[in-house]
Amino acid sequence: MALINEVQQAARGRARGRRSRIAYLFLLPWIAGVLLITLVPMVTSLYLSFTDYRLGTSPRFTGLENYRRMFSDPDFLAAAGVTAKYVFISVPLQLTFALAIAVLLNQGVRGLAIYRSVYYLPSLLGGSVAVAVLWRQLFSSTGLVPELAGKLGIQMGSWISEPAHALDTLIILHVWTFGSPMIIFLAGLRQIPEELVEAAKVDGAGAWRRFTSVILPLLSPVVFFNLILQLIGSFQAFTQAYIISAGTGGPANSTLFYTLYLFVTGFKNFEMGYASALAWILFVVIGMLTAINFVAARYWVHYED
Amino acid sequence: MAMSVPLSRLSRRSVLRLAGGLGAAAVAGPALVACGDSSGSGSGPSKSASLRFMFWGSDDRVKRFQKASTAFTDKNPTIKVSPEFGDIDAIETKITVAMSGKNLPDVFWVTSDLLPQLVAGGHVMDLTSHLGAGKGIADAGFSDAIKAPGRLDGKQYAMTHGLQSIGLFAKKNVLDEVGIPVKNYPDSYTWDEYAQISAKIHSAKGDKFFGTDDPNTGGAADWFGAYARQHDQDMWAENGDLGFTKDLMTEWLNYWKNLRDTKASVPTALALEQNPYFEGAPMIRGLAAYHMRNSNQMLELQGLTKDALVLMPCPGNGGAGTKAIALSPNMLCVAANTKNPDAALKFADYLLNDVDRAKIIGTTIGAPPTQTVRDAIATSVTPAEKQFLTYIGFEAGAKTRPVRGGLATSGAFSSDMVKAWKNLAYDKASIQQTVDLIFGDLRTKLLKK
Incomplete structure (x- = not known):
């Protein structure tokens, strides 16, 4: 009997081993991809961030010089400022807008699938070159937006080429692409148990009270999820500013997103060492903000379990 | 350890945390990866002469160069040319990345800003000994002023392809x-x-x-x-x-x-x-x-x-x-490490001197660098192009101070x-x-x- 058990165990072990090998075989392309096109370049860029490296030449180790340089680099400071403004204005605006639309769509409207698709569409197009070009046309002095504003008695020039307003157009573009968080909010809203909302209603809670005291707390994990994703995505916004400013971050640095400055430094000015340092600072900042958010989430995100 | 939890037992909290973490990694990673040193691979040794030719320009220019490349292959059936193109910024970026990865096209356009960088890294062929009848690139009719923009430290690294100013x-x-x-x-x-x-x-x-x-x-x-x-x-x-x-x-x-x-x-x-x-x-x-x-x-x-x-x-x-007066021409280079140097030089010579090629391309890249070719296409161009040819003809013939190149x-x-x-x-x-x-x-x- 013991022998039979041993034989069976050995057979099971061999089968498990075979299954593991097959599993690793299937995982191999992913593992190779992560190693070759993510980890190796990441480690390389970390090393390069401590060097003076121009494309086409050999890297020369300079220690922390690239990191020190940032503090006296006006373009770095401008890029950090523009990006911070963009992130901290556009993300809350976009999430608020997305949540509001999701709540409206969750009221049992007919043709929900159509509305959902229509509102989601800008999310698919938002980061595209075509939309950035369209935006440029819409907000130029002869574009549709100034024309409509003129009919309402509001005189506005070309927002695209005015340093005071160029970033505003990019914030509006970001808010307009609210479809993706909206879909996630809508899915979250649909998971909220109807009986809890009904119970609050029976207890005399009005619509606003039901929203703030029942729906929002139950939805907070989804809000948190959207917040993290949008925060990270917004720090890395690039295409819109690249197209609208013709790759310059202008007018007068007003749309110089961090990633755009990183690109210009690396691929226009060929300062790959400095660009690598810029990339690592971005990585660290995003990592820290994400960590802070996770800590803060303990105080406002409520999980059912 | 979280990965070993059966999917059915994953809580909402763990799913969201996992998704958040993955999101952070997925979204933040590429910025770092983009700055890593990517070593591009070459097209590999090939006995058949296959060339890559990179240039920038509009759709019209692309069509013209595709046609000119086909015409070259018709004349030289053993040499195949693959044009690569994009707008000037994209091409500059491609060239710098290719330079880093030692994967430059065999023949390519270069801006005067980028040339010193390429020369400093030893990425472009020194054409000096290949200039002249029977040596690779015929340079009869290329005045000293026309050749000057492609010369660094007394050596000819690039040739003027389209005259402009x-x-x-x-x-x-x-x-x-x-x-x-x-x-x-x-x-x-x-x-x-x-x-x-x-x-x-x-x-x-x-x-x-x-x-x-x-x-x-x-x-x-x-x-x-x-x-x-x-x-x-x-x-x-x-x-x-x-x-x-x-x-x-x-x-x-x-x-x-x-x-x-x-x-x-x-x-x-x-x-x-x-x-x-x-x-x-x-x-x-x-x-x-x-x-x-x-x-x-x-x-x-x-x-x-x-x-x-x-x-x-x-x-x-x-x-x-x-x-x-200063000319700022489009310039043509040959990669130092091309696997087909003879074919690349032959194609460069075709681009610079062939009258049929010049008729196909017209003046969109600038005027042909030699008066002989300019005269040959003068009868087949529009009045607007004629104006340009007259204009550039004067500039090319003017006695001017040489233009100095800059640093990398x-x-x-x-x-x-x-x-x-x-x-x-x-x-x-x-x-x-x-x-x-x-x-x-x-x-x-x-x-x-």
Whole structure:
């Protein structure tokens, strides 16, 4: 009997081993991809961030010089400022807008699938070159937006080429692409148990009270999820500013997103060492903000379990 | 450990946390990865001569080069050419990345800003010993001035493929309406005349029409380069340092400030609400009489308007100023590590000297570098192109001072200088601050080894 058990165990072990090998075989392309096109370049860029490296030449180790340089680099400071403004204005605006639309769509409207698709569409197009070009046309002095504003008695020039307003157009573009968080909010809203909302209603809670005291707390994990994703995505916004400013971050640095400055430094000015340092600072900042958010989430995100 | 939890037992919390973490990694990773050193792989050794040819330009130019490449293969069946193309910025980026990965195309265009960088890294073939009948690239008819832009340290690393320079475009009907004469070589407006004329046009045509666009905010540093040459200075000194004085730069910036203040030039915000060239050029958009850009754009600009255009010299480049004329041609390189050097040289020779090729390409890349080929295509081009050929013909034959190349950092310097000019035009800095920046931080970066 013991022998039979041993034989069976050995057979099971061999089968498990075979299954593991097959599993690793299937995982191999992913593992190779992560190693070759993510980890190796990441480690390389970390090393390069401590060097003076121009494309086409050999890297020369300079220690922390690239990191020190940032503090006296006006373009770095401008890029950090523009990006911070963009992130901290556009993300809350976009999430608020997305949540509001999701709540409206969750009221049992007919043709929900159509509305959902229509509102989601800008999310698919938002980061595209075509939309950035369209935006440029819409907000130029002869574009549709100034024309409509003129009919309402509001005189506005070309927002695209005015340093005071160029970033505003990019914030509006970001808010307009609210479809993706909206879909996630809508899915979250649909998971909220109807009986809890009904119970609050029976207890005399009005619509606003039901929203703030029942729906929002139950939805907070989804809000948190959207917040993290949008925060990270917004720090890395690039295409819109690249197209609208013709790759310059202008007018007068007003749309110089961090990633755009990183690109210009690396691929226009060929300062790959400095660009690598810029990339690592971005990585660290995003990592820290994400960590802070996770800590803060303990105080406002409520999980059912 | 979280990964070992069965999916069915995952809580909402763990799913969201996992997704958040993965999201952070997925979204933040590429910025770091983008800066890593990617080593591109070569196309591999091949016995059949297969060449990659990279250039930049519009759809029309792409079609023409595809046709020319096919015509070359028809003449040389053993050599296949694969054109690679994109807009100039994308191609510059591709070349720099390919340079880093030692995967440059066999034959490719290069900007004058990028050439010193390529030479410094040993990425382009020294063509000096391959020039001459039977040596690879025939250079009969290539004057010294035509070859100069591709020469560094006495060696020929690039050959002029399409001749071009700066040129002043105007709508003839506007000039006639306001009573302003057209100037052709050997004459030109003086800079003072140009300011007066531009102001006069604004006065005559009303508040929404201006005399000229502003090349400084339009991103073209060549116009200041011309101004410097007219004052016996230059963009670059022999050692690669700045070749102009603070006083000259101040004078230039004051000149353009005066044009903005008098509304002789298009307001900056209005000019830059579109990319200020081709269909976005203020002249094409009906905002200005003059457009300061590259002379080889004559054909494409004429195609964008029904009004007849005229091409005139840069102010100050006529009269006694013709010695200041500078050509800034499209240049052709051969990769140092090409696996098919003979085929690459043969293709380069075809691109530079073949009359049939020149007829296919026309003047969109600039004029053919030799008078023989220019004469050969003169009968088959449009009137607009003829104007350009006459214009460039004069410049190519003029006795001029040689143009000096810059350091490997000169491209980045020019971009930063244009950016500083734009900040000035937007009143984000004073002229003094702009000049101090150029001669301070920007110069330090230029000279950094």
